[in-house]
Amino acid sequence: MSTRDTKGPEREGTSSSGTRPATGAAACRTAAPAGLAGKLLSLQRTHGNRYARQVAGKLEAVEEKTRGDGKLDSKIDTREAEVAGGVVGGVIGSAIGATLGGPLGAVVGAGAGIALGALVGHLLARKTLTLNITKVEGSTRSTTVDDASKILEDAANVKISVGKVKTLTKTESEAAIGTDLVLDEYAAPGSPTAEEVALTAINRTPNTLTAYFVKAMSAGSHGESFWPSGFPTVPASVAIKNGDSPFVAGKPLAHELCHVLLDDGGHSSDTKNLMSYSHDGVGLTAGEVKKVRSSTFVK
Ligand SMILES: [Zn+2]
Numbered sequence: 001m002s003t004r005d006t007k008g009p010e011r012e013g014t015s016s017s018g019t020r021p022a023t024g025a026a027a028c029r030t031a032a033p034a035g036l037a038g039k040l041l042s043l044q045r046t047h048g049n050r051y052a053r054q055v056a057g058k059l060e061a062v063e064e065k066t067r068g069d070g071k072l073d074s075k076i077d078t079r080e081a082e083v084a085g086g087v088v089g090g091v092i093g094s095a096i097g098a099t100l101g102g103p104l105g106a107v108v109g110a111g112a113g114i115a116l117g118a119l120v121g122h123l124l125a126r127k128t129l130t131l132n133i134t135k136v137e138g139s140t141r142s143t144t145v146d147d148a149s150k151i152l153e154d155a156a157n158v159k160i161s162v163g164k165v166k167t168l169t170k171t172e173s174e175a176a177i178g179t180d181l182v183l184d185e186y187a188a189p190g191s192p193t194a195e196e197v198a199l200t201a202i203n204r205t206p207n208t209l210t211a212y213f214v215k216a217m218s219a220g221s222h223g224e225s226f227w228p229s230g231f232p233t234v235p236a237s238v239a240i241k242n243g244d245s246p247f248v249a250g251k252p253l254a255h256e257l258c259h260v261l262l263d264d265g266g267h268s269s270d271t272k273n274l275m276s277y278s279h280d281g282v283g284l285t286a287g288e289v290k291k292v293r294s295s296t297f298v299k
Contacts, residue, residue, distance in 0.1 A: 081125030089117015137173035138181040138215030147250025166203040189230040225259035261295040
């Protein structure tokens with residue numbers, strides 16, 4: 001029984017970005033109201049100074065998140081959509097509120113509109129990773145993958161949608177990975193074992209990732225990945241053994257999937273990062289979020 005970390009080509013030493021950029025929010029504090037927030041100042045003409053300023057202030061605060069800390073929390077694509085939704089929602093909400101409740105209604109409506117608009121923006125920005133799942137004899141892992149999906153949703157607003165699920169019979173499983181049902185692991189990127197080649201040929205859809213759930217792995221890894229540039233001879237895949245402990249639920253699968261989505265076997269030194277070896281790091285940098293969301297496997 002091993003508590004060895006999830007596997008990637010740690011021997012390669014290519015590193016994903018490790019540290020977070022420093023905060024840049026202060027630079028935005030003095031910026032004049034821009035965009036829609038600025039236009040909203042025109043509400044002064046119709047609704048009086050005090051309330052119009054409050055509405056514009058709310059919108060400005062939302063817009064500021066993009067220009068400032070939006071770069072810090074690794075959700076910039078998603079955040080931009082939320083802000084856009086929030087601003088549009090705020091404008092609509094303030095207009096409705098003004099009609100129903102006059103100046104005070106405009107303020108209340110703007111607040112409600114921003115919240116609702118941000119939610120709509122978040123949902124519109126959501127992307128989907130379709131994942132085929134092949135369950136090998138001896139695996140007890142659930143094929144619902146909700147935990148891993150939650151990690152990717154929180155980090156990059158990418159939801160996992162389970163595609164073709166195939167459960168191999170004992171005979172089929174043994175034909176691919178031998179009668180011990182332990183997957184023989186590669187020693188170095190680019191050199192998959194015969195068992196890995198046989199296994200990763202099963203349950204494929206063009207341009208779709210397939211995850212292989214196995215009972216155990218020969219080197220004690222929790223999981224391994226076959227990212228395109230590192231493994232040009234096998235289709236993009238991940239293999240995961242039973243159980244997530246000692247990692248937080250879903251981390252091994254989410255971590256291995258991101259090796260493929262990032263097309264990078266490297267690891268982060270930031271223990272809060274999903275691509276680190278830490279047991280509980282589930283975040284991604286802004287650069288990683290962008291790359292994950294632009295992966296050809298993510299629609
Ligand atoms: Zn790894």
